[in-house]
Amino acid sequence: MEKKxxxxxxxxxxxxxxxxxxxxxxxxxxxxxxxxxxxxxxxFVAYFWPESSYAAIVSAxxxxxxxxxxxxxxxxxxxxxxNNGRDxxxxxKSSILSQKF
Numbered sequence: 313m314e315k316k317x318x319x320x321x322x323x324x325x326x327x328x329x330x331x332x333x334x335x336x337x338x339x340x341x342x343x344x345x346x347x348x349x350x351x352x353x354x355x356f357v358a359y360f361w362p363e364s365s366y367a368a369i370v371s372a373x374x375x376x377x378x379x380x381x382x383x384x385x386x387x388x389x390x391x392x393x394x395n396n397g398r399d400x401x402x403x404x405k406s407s408i409l410s411q412k413f
Contacts, residue, residue, distance in 0.1 A: 317409065326404040333397025340390040347381045350374050 319330065354374030361367030385391075 322405060322408060326401050326408075329397045329400035329404065333394050333401060336390040336394035336397060339388075340385075340394055343381060343385050343390065347378055347385075350381065351378045354378065 319326070351374075354371045354377075357367050357374065358371040
């Protein structure tokens with residue numbers, strides 16, 4: 313009788329890599345969403361109030377904030393952690409499945 317393999321029956325290293333990849337993916341999407349929202353807001357302000365000096369300052373600050381977000385993404389690299397976690401998890405899963413059959 314064949315035993316069914318689920319994510320819960322795989323070793324702890326798989327659980328750890330999978331959990332790490334999921335956490336990094338969520339973090340990456342939060343940063344990207346926030347980046348897009350702020351960038352669109354800055355463009356919106358610059359487009360609708362082109363003559364206002366206050367709007368220019370707000371727009372510049374929002375654009376600066378997008379640069380900070382991109383800097384944080386470059387330093388933390390959640391996309392690489394996500395990719396590496398997926399690689400490890402899938403490698404472990406493949407090795408377990410090849411041993412079973």
